[in-house]
Amino acid sequence: MKKQLIFTIALFLCSLVANASDIQLKFNKKGQFKIAQFTDLHWIHGSPNSIETAETIKHVLETEKPDVAILSGDVVWKDSVKEGWLTVAKIFEEAKTPWAITLGNHDSEDDLTRDGVFEFLEGMPYYIGEKGEELTGCGNYSLPILSSQSSKIAAVLYCVDSNDYPADQKLGHYDWIHFDQIDWYRKTSDKYTAQNNGKPLPSLAFFHIPLPEYKEIIGKDTTHGAKNEEGVSSPVVNSGFFCSLMEKGDVMGTFVGHDHDNNYIGILHDIALAYGRVTGADAYGDFERGARIITMYEGKNQFDTWIRTKSGTELLYYYPSGISAQEEASAQYMPAIKTNPKKQGVAYTYYEGRIKSTDRIASLTPLKTGIINNISLAPASAQDSFAFEFKTLIKISERGMYRFYTHSDDGSKLFINGKLVVDNDGSHNARRREGKIALEAGYHELKVLYFEDYMGESLEVGISSRSILEIPIPDNMLYVPEK
Structure with missing residues (x-):
């Protein structure tokens, strides 16, 4: 009788440990938090392939x-x-891993409704998903991640139901994230931002069906991975969810499934758009089954992500730089120059004259020179038909791949140690061009050529890397070249 009582108490205590209400997501002592995204299991109970799917999940x-x-x-x-x-x-219970879900278009096609899935899973050990508020779909909820040092919320994971099929077939094959869901996200984001003294918390969003914006990153040099599907199976209707993500400024990246033969990731307007890796052996697709892994960093708008399979890892990608580990490994790094500048700033030469290309600046007569804090058009005396040559030394703190951009009206070019990195030349309205280069730590010569033809003069020069969220190059990175 005494042994039976002890066993009963032990079971009760174990159930308490695994209860969802007692599970807190928290950055570890190193300030890191790791997520495994499994997608499209297409689990068929009793299918031999489900054994392989289970083995894949357990391995990850x-x-x-x-x-x-x-x-x-x-x-x-x-x-x-x-x-x-x-x-x-049971797989996650045995691994003692907290888990949550978003629903796909196939998750309510059988004997459980979308509400029914969440009601059935409620209370299961290590399950932390939520049915959420009464909105379109089911399972619109947020998962806060606590600081490593306190009980303060340091980051957020949003789980959103991308729904299944529209009632009207004229509106396309797949449904979309609806306005009431977007309103819920906006209000929830505002709440977390207010709690964080008005600063948006680094966040990620997970749902099933890709947004229409996933089509826009195909072919960009910040996009890595495979696009083997004929297209992107997004909704025809664009309900504006991506626009709200941009406006709120908290979500660093979105992670979806649905298209089993796509696993690419890229960046659009500072937001990463990523596919997971198909997990289920009963799902169509040629990829080796696995999962996408994401590591977030406390207090930073930064994450690393890669694919994990039984064969190992692949497609390591860094946000916010949009650079892959493969790029870094294969790049030829430009050495720093030997110099020790004493003064911060930018040296400029100012010209006037009507030209249509930065290549023609050398034909103009210099009118004045000087030192300014940063690259700026402020020293210009004219409103039209003028040009600048800016020369400075940029201090690179760590070895790596760096992305530079110019946003200019009219033409501009950016050179590092004499190498053209950004070509935004020609007479045009305000537009952006970018380029990347691998640099050793230390000082590098940075030169920017710019000309204004007619109306709308503007110039901004920016930088990003694995550790630098894209910004205009700050004053403290720029030094006056030694004569």
Whole structure:
């Protein structure tokens, strides 16, 4: 009797430990937080392929040891859905890994509704997903991540239902994130921002169906990974969710599934748009099954992400730089120059005359020279038909790949140690051009040529890297070249 009582008490205590209400997501002592995104399990209870899917999930959990797992839709389908969910839940319970879900278009096609899935999973060990508010779809909720040093919220994960199919077939094959969901996100984001003294918290968003904006990053040099699908299976209707993400300024990246043969990631307007890696062996697709891993860094708008499979890791990618580890490894790094400047600033030469290309600046007569704090058009005496040559030394604190941009009206070019990095030349309205270069730590010569033809003069020069969120180059990185 005494042994039975002890056993009963032990079981009760174990259930308390695994209860969702007792699980807190928290940055570790190193200020890191790791997420495993599993997507498109397409779990069919009793299928031999489900054994392979389970082995893939277990391998990822054992090798990566994530702080949380997010299952981003199309998890369990076809026959014996409840048994399938129980089996999937058991994998995370045995691994003692907190897990949450967003729903896909196939998750309500059988004997469980979207509400029913969340009601069925509620209370399961290590499950921390929520049904959320009464909105379109089901499972619109946020998961706060606490600071490593306190109980203060330091970051947020948003889980959003991208729904399934529109009622009107004329509106396309796939549904979209609706206005009431967007309103919920905006209000929730505002709440977290207010709690953080008005500063948006670094956040990520997970849902199933990709946004229409996923089409816009294809072919960009910040986009890495494979696009093997014929297209992007996004909604035809663009409800503006991406615009709200931009406006609120908290979400660094969105992570979806749905298109099994796409696994690319890229950046649009400072937001990463990423596919996961298909996980289920019963799902279509040629990729080796696995998961996308994301590591967030406390207090920083920064994350690293890669694909984990049984074969190892691939496609390591750094946000906010949009640079991949493969690029860094294969790049030829430009050495720093030997110099020790004493004064911060930028040397400029000012010209006037009507030209149509920066190449013609050398034909103009210099009118004045000087030193200013940063690259600026402030010394210009004319409103039109003038030009500048800016020369400075940029201090690079750590070896790595760096992305530079110019946003100018009219033409501009940016050179590092004499090498053309950004070509934004020609007579044109305000526009942006960018380029990247691998640099050793130390000082490098930076030169910018600029001309204004007619109306709308403007120039901004910026930088980003693995550790620098894109900004105009700050004054404290620029030094006056030694004569």
